[in-house]
Amino acid sequence: MTGVATKPELPAVVVAGGDLPSVLLPYQQRLLSLMATEQLVVCEKSRRIGMTWGIGSDAVLTAGAQRAAGGMDVLYIGFNLDMAQEFIDVCAMWAKAFMPAASAVEEFIFKDQTEEGADKDINAFRIRFASGFDIVALTSKPRSLRGRQGFVIFDEAAFHDELDEMLKAAVALLMLGGKVLVISTHDGAENAFNRLIADVRSGKRKGVVLRVTFDDAVNDGWYEQMALSRGWPNTPEAKAEKIADIMAFYGDDADEELHCIPKMGSGAYISAAAVEACMTDAHHVARLSCPSGFELRPAEERRTFVQTFLDNEVVPHLTRLDDDRLTAMGEDFGRTSDLTILAIGQEQRDLSVVVPLMIELKNMPIEQQYQVIESVITGLARFLGAKFDATGNGLGLAERCQERFGHDRIEAVKLSQGYYLEHGPRVKKHFEDQTISLANDVDVRDDMRAVKLVRGIPTIPNERNKGRHGDAFVALMLLLAALKTEYQVATYERVPRGGRPDDDGKTVETTAGFGSREGLW
Template sequence: MSETLPVELLGPPALPADHDPLADGILMAHQRAWLEDQSPLKIAAKGRRTGITYAEALDDTLIAATSRSGGGDNVYYIGDTKDKGLEFIRYVGHFARVVSKELAQVEEFLFEDQRDDGQTKHIAAYRVRFASGFQVVALSSRPANIRGLQGVVVIDEAAFHKDVGLVLDAVNALLIWGGRIRIISSHNGEDNAFNLLINDTRAGLYDYSIHHIPFFLAVQNGLYERVCLMRGWTPTADGKEEWLNKILRSYGPRTEARDEELGAIPRKSSGSYLPRALVQKAQQEGIPIIRWSKGESWYLDDKRLAEAKAWFKEHIEPLLDRLDPKRRTALGQDFARDGDLSVIDVAQAIDHTRWATAFQLEMRRIPFDVQQYVLFEILDRLPRMQRAALDARGNGQSHAEAAQQRFGVERVLCIKATQQWYAAAFPEYRAALEDRSWILPAGEDVIADHRLAVLVRGFPTVSDDHVKGSDGEQRHGDSMIASLLAHHASQAEAEEYAYRPALPAATGSARDRFMRDDDDFDTGHGSFARDLRGGF
């Protein structure tokens, strides 16, 4: 249910009731430049608190207050937090009253977000409606269907949105119906999709108008004097120096953070633990990535195992047959049943220190029993199988334990990835990528997965974020985790002992019997005999 509140109760406390943003000496030069730029696509790469959101709120108020014939339109503001949306709509409510002379009210309501699959979700939102028939809406969270928003769409602090790449991809579709896009953000690392969009625009791939607004430009344009005006201070030269030094000293030795947050310079050491350039360096063309997905209800199909066997024979057996029988092999699996991918990474040694992925298998919505069949068939056929490391968290625990029961604790590791395990495994994995002693398959999906390895309080871990893969569905670092597990499995030799009983004298010498064809020995011994032939 919508609740209408008087604009006075929601007005920004920092703005006096008679504050007029169009009065002389209020707008700074960079704010005026932003307002005067009427490009359909605009980007502001800014330092913090430089007043661009304020200027955007003023511009959006004027747009929504204008008739359709005059170029008016609806405006949708998407901030990275609910508080940002409320602050923005408070500015709009104030400007509507002071600039547009409208008795506008700020309303809190539920915004109906219609997803592509037909499902509906309701998002808390705030809006100001104008006599023109248009409105400014501030959403508390990112809608799933940004493409459904028609008008002016403002993405604030875009670099800090969850799934920022998906957000930026979605807003581009708005241009089809004449929409306008405003992307405003401080930086969040050079590998962030926001910075990549700016770089691609400068390279001529997009038509965004770029505004670079560092904190120091805002200071030059009168930011300190505006702060004094809002705070009721008297601006002085000494006061300005003290104010500026206090801000700069708050960063201490964190110069990269200072340059990023104030100077609008993306730092190299962002939250990403495995940067794009590092992953690209470790990639090699030609390594197969096999993708297998089924529908949600396939687990009820009585013929699923027969179908899986036929699929395995066609797609996986040829890859297993191509493995070098003289080289050591390791396997890692990041398990998932639905939602995320279940990925198996098979790697072979190149020499004593270097390994390369032989192939990756990505499975989506594959039932438990079919995944177990696939894993067991692969493990049974791997030459000189050193070890396998399997994800044993959540649903993966049963899957990993079954493999350990079948193949033994020496050959199958059940890994419950904790912060401590990541802290030990990730640095070794990163070092292997840096010196190319671990080779990855090529492709953007592999890069996107690896970029979800992040530093949190100085320790490497996996981000909670998801990214959209080349198949249009969600990924959560799945191939990266499978590769990390395979690398872990490759780092120590597995030892296996077997007992062969003495043979009766009537059958001939033991040496003669051992040198015969292995068919008799295979009986009852399964994969171990095959491992001996492969040189285990």
């Protein structure tokens, strides 16, 4: 191999042949794949699963590549000497495997400045590559990254002082084509690292979050690789014993240290004060509860009953939507024990969201639920799309709406912990930033308050309150996700029968199709 590598060489280099396992485990490969496509990646991880070891390979390939192939300098920022030494040793190992022409590790003085502008020296380690780029590992954080370019890695970021300020400096590098990786275990729910994760997941900050728990690592072959490299017995019994020992070692801290669950994550996910601050009497909740045995009544009677509700409680409030803005819908399905709730809203020019109408349907047959949904959607001037709760019996209604309005507009969503983890923070962020307005309604407020943070994931407990189960939260979460649907504006220019004014005067005889005297045959 030559002294200069290119990024596409990675799979051929790091994946072993024969029956040996991949040098990089799947979760390490996922991180490297994200770094290849994203400028800002935030990785919340378990301890001691080899993520730093994995990212060292990407650091070497990045610094070893020519600029045209994506090469750039790499700056590693830990918070002590041991971390810097460990990372540079890992990089030296990868460099020896990938490009023997790289220099040996050397110590040098990294020039920084204090807040007063005085010079400050930081001990650092460096590997030079034939590409002209370096990997630099600092033994403590610099005050400024001014003048630096390239790939910046913040390791164990939750334990850095002034992480917010460091991120501001690092993000400036993105404007010059650089990359930033923020990787850490958690250190409390109020930590700047956890706030960064919430900002990225909610869409406030552009980037992507990768979550790798100890369970994820074990499922991806962590134990088997450790057994191979360290001589551990590779049997199911030995594996179970080792995992149990690790869990016991961390004890009460296992959730935070191994399962990516920051401490202090308990109680209501969204405060009552935050919800109430976003409520207004200008918006409306339309409710219809069908009497017992309603599904046995004649079809026409059922349709008339529901249509009266639509005419009196729904249509007047749809007219308050802005016809110049796109409208979306979120639906949480229920039939008997739970409510069906429709949240109809629009995103404003300032990216705030208004939800002028929510519709609650209780004990309503699916046919009449479809009647309500069809009436609402066909009455919208500019319908963007909707996301429907397709968990359980909700799938049938979602599929029927897809047939009527198109699969590109109606998405059937299987609600899961992963979905709540990805989209729940957006709901919370809107309330905390007061960038959403909805009806002043005690039941809707209680639905928002029903959500708890369980093992780091917004979760609706099984308990019901007044027959409700956080239904409005789900509908709102799906609405906000639907409003972020990408779309293509369709336009057309009508050509008059006489042609455009700038036509060259040539005539075209119409012999078939629209405008002809006779049919095509």
